[in-house]
Each structure stands twice: as C-alpha cells, then as structure tokens.
Amino acid sequence: MGKRKITYTSSPKPARLITLTGNIYLQYHDDDASIENHKGDLLVFAECKQLHTNYLGEYERTGFAGYFKVDVYDGVEWRPVILNEIFRAREHHFAKTERSIDTYAICREILLALTGKALSRTYREHYELLE
Numbered sequence: 001m002g003k004r005k006i007t008y009t010s011s012p013k014p015a016r017l018i019t020l021t022g023n024i025y026l027q028y029h030d031d032d033a034s035i036e037n038h039k040g041d042l043l044v045f046a047e048c049k050q051l052h053t054n055y056l057g058e059y060e061r062t063g064f065a066g067y068f069k070v071d072v073y074d075g076v077e078w079r080p081v082i083l084n085e086i087f088r089a090r091e092h093h094f095a096k097t098e099r100s101i102d103t104y105a106i107c108r109e110i111l112l113a114l115t116g117k118a119l120s121r122t123y124r125e126h127y128e129l130l131e
Contacts, residue, residue: 022115028057039075044068059101067093072127082128
C-alpha cells in the first residue's frame with residue numbers, strides 16, 4: 001500500500017478593495033510617505049540599484065536605467081500594485097539618457113487620473129486596478 005498524500009488547501013481570503021485617494025509620494029523625496037495612516041495612498045519608488053545605494057534618491061541624475069514600482073497602503077502596510085494595466089505603454093520605465101524624475105512626472109499624471117478608482121487584492125497580497 002502506498003502512502004496517502006496530504007494536500008493543503010488554503011481557505012479563500014475575502015475580497016478587499018482599496019479606493020485610491022490621489023495622494024502620491026515619491027520615496028526619498030516626500031516625508032509624508034513615512035506617515036502610514038492614509039489608506040489608499042500610493043508610494044512610487046525606483047527599481048534601480050544605483051538610486052538605492054550610491055545615489056540615494058538623486059532622481060535628477062542621468063546614467064541609470066530602471067523603472068518605477070508602486071505600492072498602495074492598505075491600512076496595515078504598503079502592498080505592491082500590478083502595473084501592467086496602469087502603464088500599458090510602459091511609461092514607468094526610464095533609460096540611461098533620461099532623468100528618472102521626468103519619468104516620475106509622467107507616472108504621477110497617470111496615477112492622479114486614477115483617483116477614486118478601486119484596487120482589488122489578488123494573489124499574494126498584490127493589488128490590481130479594478131476595471
């Protein structure tokens with residue numbers, strides 16, 4: 001007789017929606033991002049090693065390639081946002097010849113246009129835009 005395989009099934013989590021407030025913070029620039037009591041606020045930060053180590057928050061410099069990520073505050077902690085539906089033309093990416101602060105300005109306009117829309121929780125506590 002073979003061993004019985006024990007499988008684990010997690011109970012489904014209840015749906016959670018977050019309505020965006022229109023408050024957008026850039027990491028290392030805006031001090032208000034450390035005040036974690038604003039549910040629905042967005043935190044934008046660069047995914048670029050140089051901007052997190054040698055040139056911490058120096059978004060005006062060129063010479064770095066990367067992209068911006070976005071987190072939303074869910075009332076407990078900052079959670080990642082899935083960006084495929086928000087930045088369909090990959091507007092959140094910047095090249096070495098571009099200043100990342102200019103890319104952030106474009107991202108900020110797009111994110112501000114989402115004020116009042118809802119994000120829905122998905123797999124692994126990520127949030128995506130609810131159409």
